[in-house]
Amino acid sequence: MNPAALIPVAEPLPIHWVWFDILLIVTLTAHLLFMNALVGSAAIGLIQSVRGKRDVLRQVGMKLPPLLALTINMGVAPLLFLQVNYGNFDYVSSVLMGGWWFAIVAVLLASYYGFYYCKFQYDSTAPGLRTLLFAASLAGCLYVGFMFTNNMTLMLHPEYWPEYFTAKGGFLNFADATLVSRYLHAMVGALALGGLFIALLGQARDNREFVDLGMTWFTRATLANLAVGIWFLFAQPSAILKAFMGGNVPATATLVASLAAMAVMLLAGFKKQPKQAAVWGTITMFLMVCNRHWLRTLSLEPWFDISTTPVTNQYGSFFLFLGFLVVGLAAIGYMLKLYFTARGRGV
Ligand code: HEM
16 A cells, blocks of 8 residues: 555645744743653652652642643644644544544543642542552653654654554554654653752752752753663664754754753753753753754655645734734733732732
8 A cells, every 4th residue: 555645635724834833843842841840840759759758749749730731731732733734644643543542631631630639638648549649640641742752753654554454443653663762752851851840949949959859850861861862863764864964954953053052951950050951941942842843844755845735825813813822921921920929928
């Protein structure tokens, strides 16, 4: 079977595709930052708890339900933009995963409930049961992340799609040599930024122990992730590897810029400066998402060229969207201001 026959025809776009790509990259950066704070701080809290130090999990546990809510909310936006530009690949890979993909809704609900229960029944729950609940909720998040890595790699490779006809009820993308390193790259990164989140929490509360612990996780996990990132890069097919090694100038420049940003971020980490590390961490994350976007463009090259998708030039809805975005952000800013002013007054 020719896999190209399985790729649906791209729908016309209302405005130039580049706008959707920009929005996709920006919103995915926000999604991944929240995801990292959630998964990383929960994992570190759990490890500390198993070592008999419960304070981190207790403090972080108060933040996990809102962090999960923000991760999900910030995930909706890139999902929509992804479907606009790359729906003819992403819809197919979602369907091919079948039950594995569908299950993320139920798993997320269960994880959410687990984190909520731990937050509001912390003192009335036995420590062993509490740790188990936290672990199960975190495992749910790890499952969801793994399903996203499966989907985002499967969408890039229509040559794997015909497996659906022999697999029963959906399949995962284990045929892809980049799957494991890509997932580990995301999760070890989460440990680093989760550590940074704990350090920021410590700085806000004048808790030196949290700052030291968080920054130690941040620097060590980042160093480990450098090795995982190199593994991920070298696991790519040779054409993609060559593109990132000078063959494609913008892709290579993005990779070099992201590594430079990571070096500055790491330096701030070693100096134990959580705020500076957070600024450079955000810049590094943005550039890493850009790398990931290059990877998608280069991987899809044999199958799809987005510049050939017809554009109908209906900019009205785009301006309406921008208007609501500006008003929405201003409203959120105003609410945050009220919240912090009230907190300052002890309300
Ligand atoms: C605990 C919950 C979640 C975790 C741990 C998580 C984790 C991840 C990870 C690791 C990736 C990168 C995958 C890769 O490229 O290899 C990712 C991408 C993505 N996530 Fe999430 N995610 C979560 C929830 C959600 C939800 C609920 C949504 C949507 C409603 C969402 C939307 C997305 C989208 C659209 C992408 C990829 C965008 C793109 O490829 O440009 N995520 N997520």
